[in-house]
Amino acid sequence: MxxxxxxxxxxxxxxSVLQVSPSKPALPILSNIMIxxxxxxxxxxxxxxxxxxxxxxxxxxxxKGVVAAPARILYDIVRELPESEIKFELSGSKLEMKAxxxxxxxxxxxxxxxxxxxxxxxxxxxxxxxxELMNMISHTTFACSTDETRPALNGVLWQTKSDRMVMVxxxxxxxxxxxxxxxxxxxxxxxxxxxPQALNLxxxxxxxxxxxxxxxxGENDLAFNLGDITLTTRLIEGPYPNYDQVIxxxxxxxxxxNREELASAVRRVSILSSALTHQVRFSISGSKLKLSxxxxxxxxxxxxxxxxxxxxxxxxxxYKASYISDILNKVDSExxxxxxxxxISAGVxxxxxxxxxxxxxxxxxLRLAE
Amino acid sequence: MSRLTTEKATxxxxxxxxxxxxxxxxxxxxxxxASVLKELVENACDAGATQVDVIxxxxxxxxxxxxxxxxxxxxxxxxxxxxxxxxxxxxxxxxLESISSYGxxxxxxxxxxxVSRLRMVTKSAEDEHASEIIIEGGVVRExxxxxxxxxxxxxxxxxxxxxxxxxxxxxxxxxxxxxxxRAAISQALGALxxxxxxxxxxxxxxSFSKDDTLRQRATRSLGVAENALLEIDVSEPGFRLxxxxxxxxxxxxxxxxxxxxxxxxxxxxxxxxxxxxxGYGELLPKGVFPIGAVHLDVDGSLVDxxxxxxKNEVRLSQDREAHTFIRHSVRDTLRQSxxxxxxxxxxxxxxxxQYDKPSAAVPGxxxxxxxxxxxxxxxxxxxxxxxPSIASNQSHVASPVSGNVATFDAKDAVAEGTPAExxxxxxxxxxxxxxxxxxxxxxTDLYLVDQHAxxxxxxxxxxxxxxxxxxxxxxxLLLPVNVELATDRFQVWEERKDDLATIGFDAxxxxxxxxxxxxxxxxxAHRSPEKTFGAALDDIQRLQKSGYSPIKxxxxxIACRSAVMSGDRLDPEEGKVIIDRxxxxxxxxxxxxxxxxxxxxxxxxxxxxxxxx
Numbered sequence: 001m002x003x004x005x006x007x008x009x010x011x012x013x014x015x016s017v018l019q020v021s022p023s024k025p026a027l028p029i030l031s032n033i034m035i036x037x038x039x040x041x042x043x044x045x046x047x048x049x050x051x052x053x054x055x056x057x058x059x060x061x062x063x064k065g066v067v068a069a070p071a072r073i074l075y076d077i078v079r080e081l082p083e084s085e086i087k088f089e090l091s092g093s094k095l096e097m098k099a100x101x102x103x104x105x106x107x108x109x110x111x112x113x114x115x116x117x118x119x120x121x122x123x124x125x126x127x128x129x130x131x132e133l134m135n136m137i138s139h140t141t142f143a144c145s146t147d148e149t150r151p152a153l154n155g156v157l158w159q160t161k162s163d164r165m166v167m168v169x170x171x172x173x174x175x176x177x178x179x180x181x182x183x184x185x186x187x188x189x190x191x192x193x194x195x196p197q198a199l200n201l202x203x204x205x206x207x208x209x210x211x212x213x214x215x216x217x218g219e220n221d222l223a224f225n226l227g228d229i230t231l232t233t234r235l236i237e238g239p240y241p242n243y244d245q246v247i248x249x250x251x252x253x254x255x256x257x258n259r260e261e262l263a264s265a266v267r268r269v270s271i272l273s274s275a276l277t278h279q280v281r282f283s284i285s286g287s288k289l290k291l292s293x294x295x296x297x298x299x300x301x302x303x304x305x306x307x308x309x310x311x312x313x314x315x316x317x318x319y320k321a322s323y324i325s326d327i328l329n330k331v332d333s334e335x336x337x338x339x340x341x342x343x344i345s346a347g348v349x350x351x352x353x354x355x356x357x358x359x360x361x362x363x364x365x366l367r368l369a370e
Numbered sequence: 371m372s373r374l375t376t377e378k379a380t381x382x383x384x385x386x387x388x389x390x391x392x393x394x395x396x397x398x399x400x401x402x403x404a405s406v407l408k409e410l411v412e413n414a415c416d417a418g419a420t421q422v423d424v425i426x427x428x429x430x431x432x433x434x435x436x437x438x439x440x441x442x443x444x445x446x447x448x449x450x451x452x453x454x455x456x457x458x459x460x461x462x463x464x465x466l467e468s469i470s471s472y473g474x475x476x477x478x479x480x481x482x483x484x485v486s487r488l489r490m491v492t493k494s495a496e497d498e499h500a501s502e503i504i505i506e507g508g509v510v511r512e513x514x515x516x517x518x519x520x521x522x523x524x525x526x527x528x529x530x531x532x533x534x535x536x537x538x539x540x541x542x543x544x545x546x547x548x549x550x551x552r553a554a555i556s557q558a559l560g561a562l563x564x565x566x567x568x569x570x571x572x573x574x575x576x577s578f579s580k581d582d583t584l585r586q587r588a589t590r591s592l593g594v595a596e597n598a599l600l601e602i603d604v605s606e607p608g609f610r611l612x613x614x615x616x617x618x619x620x621x622x623x624x625x626x627x628x629x630x631x632x633x634x635x636x637x638x639x640x641x642x643x644x645x646x647x648x649g650y651g652e653l654l655p656k657g658v659f660p661i662g663a664v665h666l667d668v669d670g671s672l673v674d675x676x677x678x679x680x681k682n683e684v685r686l687s688q689d690r691e692a693h694t695f696i697r698h699s700v701r702d703t704l705r706q707s708x709x710x711x712x713x714x715x716x717x718x719x720x721x722x723x724q725y726d727k728p729s730a731a732v733p734g735x736x737x738x739x740x741x742x743x744x745x746x747x748x749x750x751x752x753x754x755x756x757x758p759s760i761a762s763n764q765s766h767v768a769s770p771v772s773g774n775v776a777t778f779d780a781k782d783a784v785a786e787g788t789p790a791e792x793x794x795x796x797x798x799x800x801x802x803x804x805x806x807x808x809x810x811x812x813x814t815d816l817y818l819v820d821q822h823a824x825x826x827x828x829x830x831x832x833x834x835x836x837x838x839x840x841x842x843x844x845x846x847l848l849l850p851v852n853v854e855l856a857t858d859r860f861q862v863w864e865e866r867k868d869d870l871a872t873i874g875f876d877a878x879x880x881x882x883x884x885x886x887x888x889x890x891x892x893x894x895a896h897r898s899p900e901k902t903f904g905a906a907l908d909d910i911q912r913l914q915k916s917g918y919s920p921i922k923x924x925x926x927x928i929a930c931r932s933a934v935m936s937g938d939r940l941d942p943e944e945g946k947v948i949i950d951r952x953x954x955x956x957x958x959x960x961x962x963x964x965x966x967x968x969x970x971x972x973x974x975x976x977x978x979x980x981x982x983x
Contacts, residue, residue, distance in 0.1 A: 147898040148619070150851075172849045173895065241849050275947075276829075276932065277843045277892040296832075298947065318843065320895070344846055344889075364846040366892050 001037045001065025001090040007081050013055035014075045019201050020053045021046040021071045032109050033071040037061045051198045052117045052232045068109040069095050077104050120218035130209035132180045136167040139178040139330050141196040145171030155193035155236035168243050174323050175362040198233035251339035253312025259336040263328040265304045269293045270321030272300040279366050280321045285314030317343040318366040327361040343367050399481045403430020404549035409478035410524050411557045414438035420580050421565040429546040439521040442494035445501040452480050484508035486529045492522040507532045544865050551575050551857045555591045556629050556636040559663040588614045588663045593856035600707050604699035611699045613664035618653040623908035627661030645693045649700025797953050799946040806936045810949045814973040822936045823961035824952045830929035830962040831955050844874030845895035851887045853900050859907040873924050893932045926962040
């Protein structure tokens, strides 16, 4: 194997691919990346067995070949080298890197030991605007569960239904649902559950959201084609719970409140919330929203009162502060609407100037045990 | 002279009347209602039944009915069946060497009959009519023709009516019910190929068809998902181990979840069970036990089941071999299923960067202090690579401590803190040691506090207090979680659902042994509802045995599960809060399990050690 590539090109791609290379891998071989020198191009790939990233770039290849080498060490060397053309050559079992400064040699690994990346059993392929995908991902992944006893909730449900796409995430305490209309999806019906790690990685790799992204739906995998970089992820097995039935269809109370004011008040009041439950109480009546908290450990209490536009009978409920904060960070509009019913039923939160169908969050209250 | 003779007559040695013998034997075989169920079901299975139905009322004190479609008893043999040591299962001593039936001692029926009112209707294929026998306290009241299809029905009523002492020892009805369902499940998992149903106190506990596999039966009775069980089947000359074992994540905090059958006989306790625990090894933390139903088939001639009348124990002539065999089989099965990481892969690797070999002395930090004789610069040269971590460790532990250590000197004390804090019982937090012990000063004493035990005590008292005030917070679930509970857990839930609700578990019955969890305590909200709920039920079950009231048991369970762990590094603020709150506790000196929370070292003791006195 013999090729040469500019330091900056390689460093950039190594950095992208390294996102998936675990620092403390379960299998030591996974701390390596695979380098394939093909006809006038080089392909580098890394995997943690669930998610794989492959980068392909054009370069001068004088001898084809394939090799696996320790990823971090390779990257650390390349990053530190001054900008120049680096010549790679496999001599024996060592990978040799020649730069104007000098020569570096690192031991390589038997390629046969490297896990084969999943071959995608193609079911469907679509293209989607990068910005749409980005929006869906950034508004949902925060609500995923980490409870291993319900693996489906560890992922984001991605539904494609003829003319729209929906992403849903929930941990059983709160839920987020983001919908985009898309007329190009005609005929495609599919529900997949995607690990949020893969989606968050994708947003890091998506440098230009104005570009379209190719999405390949496989039997057990999903691949995102960003042109020079491909991210492949295993899908999580379903079934996903029927989330539709927990979204309240009607409410008896609605509150409209300034989002930024509420978010910062919650942040302040929560400082004195109980260290165990992090509860912030909402007392709403007339046009006033009173937030309060109490922490018995340090003997502290806090209250703040905000103006709001409230319709319905007065209500008192408690929420975990971080759940409310997470949601308020995502509902990006000036005013937020809360649709409430009782202190034990799910509250619906969405942006007042947005269509409720596009993005809603659900939150379950805390309450005194009976 | 004649007076003397009559006096002596009371001390003569005579054979006991048979009824008394039976009553004494009953004491060994029939301990409680569950033993009746076990003996009758075993008889039914030995009679070749393919369907056994058990109905129990009032937890067995009222009535136990066992119906089977086995071979029945011939009318001519009916009365003999109730005399002691009468059995059709073995006939000479050599049979005892290789017993394939459950029963053989011929004790069960007469024993049961001697302590209850028993009615049996039975028909053998050879007889034209069924016959019926009614026995009260061991006395045959009536034998008469009756009608019934082939098979036997036994109805046992008023158990222990004539042995009040035994009756008094019965536990609460719920406890007996738990024992009954445990006994029935253990039979059902053992007698594959026999349809089996149990109705207990008006509720259908289970119903297995004769074709249900061990996996199907185990899944339902243990209340786990089918994929939570691993198949095990390993053979070696002389042994075969087969059945289902739970994956480590469904292990339980109580032992009863794993049943071992040696030649189909369920063993309640056996040294062989420890082979399973060893097989799981470090996959299970201390105090957590695997679940499953596993059969060990051994050549009958190597097993002695005639150890105890209730036959809950067996003796294996090759018990050491069996122990090793089980341990290895369990380990191999877990390894093949990928639960134990394959170490071979690590070794086959791969690439090890060839750094210069570190000198052999480097590994332990302890070596550093052992080398005090070296000049500082020499030490640095050798341990250069290690010293940053030592330094950071030291700064973590030492800085808060050293800042206040001077206060031990009475002269400086005034400068370092107000006298009120130092001498009027105020507590000063000094720092954390080894991510486990908190150091504090109170008056002139030094306190070493176990952070986990202390936090547990604090949370325990708070949880208790919240429960007493009915003020526990509970996190509602958006997606209620349905859990199918194992029978023992289900019964604990039924008994204790009100207490559980008081602390924030809101669950409702969802049919069968399935419970729907609607809310969990807020302080446990970040955990899996299913696991948290199961663990709480286990804790209640376990702690109740040691005499805890259910509320205390639940409070303890919550406290233990939400306390900071040993090894958690605490911020100075967190450490201070724990110390402050600990000294406000009612019973601050021990954790809810009774371990001490702190060790006190007085100034005088330290002075003495430093030779200052």
